[in-house]
Amino acid sequence: MDSQRSLWAWGLESQEPTREQLQQAASRLAAKYKVNLVPAAPPGSDVIELRPPRARVPRALAAFTSTGTRTRAFHSYGHSFRDRVRKFHGSYPNPVDAVAAPRNEDELSAVLDWCSSKGYAALPFGGGSSVVGGVEPPQSVPGAVSVDMSSMGQVLEGDTVSRAARIQAGTFGPAIERHLKPHGLTLRHFPQSFEFSTLGGWIATRSAGHYATNQTHIEDFVKSVRMVTPSGVWASRRLPGSGAGPDPNRYVAGSEGILGVITEAWVRVQASPRRRASAGVEFPSFAQAAAAARAIVQTKLWPANCRVLDEGEAQVAAGMDGSRALLVLGFESADVPQDGPMQVALDIARENGGMQNAGDKGAARGQDAVALWRRSFLEMPFVWNTLLGLGLINDTFETAVTWDRWSQFHEQVRAATFDALRRVCGGGMVTCRFTHLYPDGPAPYYTFTGLGKQGSEMEMWAEVKAAASEAVISSGGTITHHHAVGRDHRPWYDRERPDLFAGALRAAKKALDPIGVMNPGVLIEP
């Protein structure tokens, strides 16, 4: 289940940075910040020491449940900044006690029964890419069992007539695409975690993926769900649409493992795109690029890609000079040429101050920027692998806000984050891009970076993260557009969601999980 995954870096063990790469990164960083930096040594997995498991695995579960040190360590964290720091330093004060990887719903039920009978926390685990403390054990439980779904990782059924597939929850992104491809189909859900995240994880966290406009979140593609709860199996009917009561699938989407463990889903798939049009348009300012993006999305052209990079992002991620913002546009279709809608979008961009595009002299530059941005997007987590242990505070957060509030929102969030960075690190950088766009508002994605003190990263990060989150919530945004709530976003989520909704959700959880073993502390107070 985790044979080749790195214990500390994003990706596989074979993708871990070498000692040399870590030293080079340290030199680059030292030069950039004009400081001396002690290069970090990559952690050794052989030195990890964990508290002895508090749970004794029943014989009936032994065939698929492990208490091995490496497996327990791997399943004790996700991939948040805090997780990365703790993993890099081999710090596991509160590890899971066992890792169960059930191979079917019966085995999964048996695991939940075990947890219910002992009062152990059951922590659903897909690919372990949570950046919000969604797979980490809570404090003060008598035991914690990670429920790894990777042994339920098959594409079970395809329906080319309805363009749909029945897929087990533990199936990773690449396996889904591999199985669909021979049929000319694709799910086209490509979060940054694509390679190391699963369908079940996407649904449980309302992941957003490839599509920048129109249907963006995974639940827009979910037709039905099976979920094993401590009270039995929840199975919704596979339907293209319905108006019968509240949508049961929307009770599951975003439930983050507090109601049960998703085991499979019918999802809508697409014919693979063969007609594509993409372009990059430069703007004198982020504000102008945002205005253009608003006009495009409100025209309902529904581009697959419509990302806006502020001046800093465009420089870092797309090789531009730091004075201009970039709008990345992409249209796609299996059958229909996309030059028409692209031309309309480019016209709108030009009317809104866009300076170069595919029709102008700057075309090559715009196109290059698109390609660079794509590569940068996929490589980012691996770059970050090399920056661990150097005291660098670097993280991202994402939100969504209505257009009428956007400008002031951005000012406040940016200022609050930058002020915190200055307090904590003496300065730093805050950049922003739009990852997803709605007719009524953008989903801004912020990246912040500052050089902190080696060994104090977690406290320093926490101060910046809190300042940013506070600004997001007090300025009218959501604490997360697609990274989920987990444990880390709880203080701000508690202010965002309706109190009565929390009460209703708590009651629904109690009905499905009477003992309260499912991911306690995630989303709501147990």
Add this chain to the structure above:
Amino acid sequence: MDSQRSLWAWGLESQEPTREQLQQAASRLAAKYKVNLVPAAPPGSDVIELRPPRARVPRALAAFTSTGTRTRAFHSYGHSFRDRVRKFHGSYPNPVDAVAAPRNEDELSAVLDWCSSKGYAALPFGGGSSVVGGVEPPQSVPGAVSVDMSSMGQVLEGDTVSRAARIQAGTFGPAIERHLKPHGLTLRHFPQSFEFSTLGGWIATRSAGHYATNQTHIEDFVKSVRMVTPSGVWASRRLPGSGAGPDPNRYVAGSEGILGVITEAWVRVQASPRRRASAGVEFPSFAQAAAAARAIVQTKLWPANCRVLDEGEAQVAAGMDGSRALLVLGFESADVPQDGPMQVALDIARENGGMQNAGDKGAARGQDAVALWRRSFLEMPFVWNTLLGLGLINDTFETAVTWDRWSQFHEQVRAATFDALRRVCGGGMVTCRFTHLYPDGPAPYYTFTGLGKQGSEMEMWAEVKAAASEAVISSGGTITHHHAVGRDHRPWYDRERPDLFAGALRAAKKALDPIGVMNPGVLIEP
């Protein structure tokens, strides 16, 4: 609140059929079915007798609460077939005891407090257009209070930047459009009940409206909701998108008044379309028209209108000869010419056996059919007004099913409905159209008609309805695509929704409505 609405017919009192119109309809029907028919006399509202109100209105609520006979009668039924028959015959064995029309959330809270303290059922009432027993009092409660929301019927706020509006739940369709129009905006939610239904009713029942593809249900346009529950006010944050926990708005959408009373919502609105393209394409068969529709919706052209009428519907509603099916296509945009996507759709239709379209000789015929269909759609409820009291069994039901099941599903549902009609009426007519289309399946809408016995309509109808519903559920459909569940669809809904979901919903209701006064018996057992 109901000053001009008819007590028995769809529409206003001024739109009631006259005695002459009823007689003409009787003659037409008698000729069509070759029988003798006693023309029905229009009911008189002065002869209605109701059980005395079981509730005494507290002084604090008196200013906005009535126990008048006419008002109580009007609020005791929706507009289902059963309701229409009962209203026509002035039969009110179980009327509501009082009708409260609160003017603000405080007054609404006071009404719910009153109901909670007395154990009265509180029945949210928008426009009274429910066709599923959604506004009717349950049996065996000590009292029933209809909560009429029409005094909270204002468009409160507009946001032209984000294209959104804050609208009170009791606002009727035409008032919404009237307020948005000066800003060049429109909600474009046009269910058949548009004129006599409200935003709150639409959200509570997951109404589907104008758009045949892509976003179709009202909840796709809802950004945030306020709802008064017996436990206080539920208010979600206005956001364009979020991934923070299960979507609280999706707990409210489709809750059919069992959790609380929706008081207002922020909804996404659109720029009014100025560019339009519409066409009608004839097909040799319904199956071929359906195949064309599937190809168009799977190409993701997202036409605003993409309705398919079977041979019978095309004859009755669009003046065709009964041998051909009709595909009605419409594209619209505020800014972008729609001839391009229309041409692609017409090409697909032609490849799939479409015979005439806007580019052919038959264009005029196709276009006429579109216009006729539109008019017929809007006039249908008024036509039905004239057919009351004559023993006619006529009703519609709607569902959704995946494409892979569609053909067999249609065969079974049609056969079951027709067989029942034959048993009950000695024969009749069953027609079908697609009102909404998804890449993974259509939403078929069936109409059935047969001549029953004057005075036995309700029992005869019930047998046909049950046979049709049974076939819908056993063949893999949903019991409702946009008419809601109410009381009437309960037996089949109970088989459709996950049992554990019902448990979760019941628990959520209990948290918000501890005494169980909110629309008891709708959606789930109290």
